[in-house]
Amino acid sequence: MITKPTPVPAKKRTSIGSRRNPETETAVLAAARDLISERGYAGFSVDEVARRAGAGKTTIYRWYPTKADLFIAIYTTERSTFVPVPENGNLIDELEQYTTSLWHFWASHPAGAALRGLIAEAQGTPEALSALRDRFLPDRTADVRRMLSSAAARGELRADEVDAKVALWVGFSWYKLLVGELHDEDVIRSVMMQIAEVRRNS
């Protein structure tokens, strides 16, 4: 999601035209991450990110035109480190392990607050809605889609059920995030068993 910064010699946190100063970018993302953790969505502003990072608002807006873009950047920079994708051939176990890791990640890293902010922001502006639906979601549901498609390839479910199951999984995980119930891990296995299940009567 983040354009790889082109390394250039630079000391000060100033804009260098269309290329990004990696030092400034790091400072901006760190400030954004801290701010969403400390103050949540209601207290998040680009003004305050700029102040903390010692960066210009114009620079931040050039790199991240909307708050949604900043939230996606916060989320994406941390995500791959903390949520391993299990692959053991048992769909229910895979979904349970993956969902448990993801909820831990959301609950204990700024990414969780960033995703809550992204979803909230998407209720206010069409640009944020498009960023969430068309840019963030396809990337972020790829792992679960792969687990379900592999299970379909093994004959454990029908390929034409995968889309509905991905939607059920996203909806359930978002719902628990949005109502602040990520601690409620006991329900994960039971729900993943229902998502993994094949319909009999169709």
Add this chain to the structure above:
Amino acid sequence: MITKPTPVPAKKRTSIGSRRNPETETAVLAAARDLISERGYAGFSVDEVARRAGAGKTTIYRWYPTKADLFIAIYTTERSTFVPVPENGNLIDELEQYTTSLWHFWASHPAGAALRGLIAEAQGTPEALSALRDRFLPDRTADVRRMLSSAAARGELRADEVDAKVALWVGFSWYKLLVGELHDEDVIRSVMMQIAEVRRNS
């Protein structure tokens, strides 16, 4: 969700202490409903509701301490009129009809925008989160819970699966609302069949 206004003789839209002036209340709710429809969550403010309703901000805040309370009031006043609860003894048909009616209601009434606003607001303040989770949700999931419990009583699913199925249903419907895909009605039946399904291997 709304305290029944005590009828009192009143002509002007002014506060009358702890009792509500029904004329003012109607004007406030109508203004809130129009504003969320026209401007969405990002353009919604109590200031503007007060201006349009010709009411005092203090009065509005006394009746609706947070934006979340206003969103719930908008939702609740219209909801019962437009979403019939089917009862025909076929769980999949019931869930499909109910979900289709609900999505129509969300897409074509201010209630949909109000719910999006309520969920967004809940990502910003603990009061709004509690209003959503502890006050709004139990009421608004009662119909689906009843359909599922009746099916359990008929022996079509296990009673201990009802909670997980309610969570799957809420999550899926919210997800489609939050990403602006309520027009995507073709998926409803397939997803409801999966939610209605009993697990075999448990």
